[in-house]
Amino acid sequence: MQVYGSLNFDLGRRTVGFIVKKHLHDLDKHIHTHSLRHYRISHLVEYYAFDPYDISSYAGWTVRTTLGSMGLGGSGQLDTHLHLAWRRYFPKLMVPLPED
Secondary structure, three states: OOOOOOOOOOOOHHHHHHHHHHHHOOOOOOOOHHHHHHHHHHHHHHHHOOOHHHHHHHHOOOHHHHHHHOOOOOOHHHHHHHHHOHHHHHHHHOOOOOOO
16 A cells, blocks of 8 residues: 555634635624534434434533533533444435435
8 A cells, every 4th residue: 555645734713713714704694603503413313313312422422511501401420422423323324315
């Protein structure tokens, strides 16, 4: 196997923020880079039936943080088992989206 180099982009936080605002401003006048995470999480919940445990694993958050953001409580003990949780949410991502 021959490796030709690595794929990377020399983008800083300010450049990414500029690109997001320039190209997505028409969709949301108050958009910022953090909005993209919110939109993706909302999309996973709405279209792929992600629950708080799936979101925690996918986003790299603790269950306590996820449940807290939803106004619910959670135990830190649940986080112990999240390292294998991708096996739980991955099949949900294999379902095609309904066509409009």
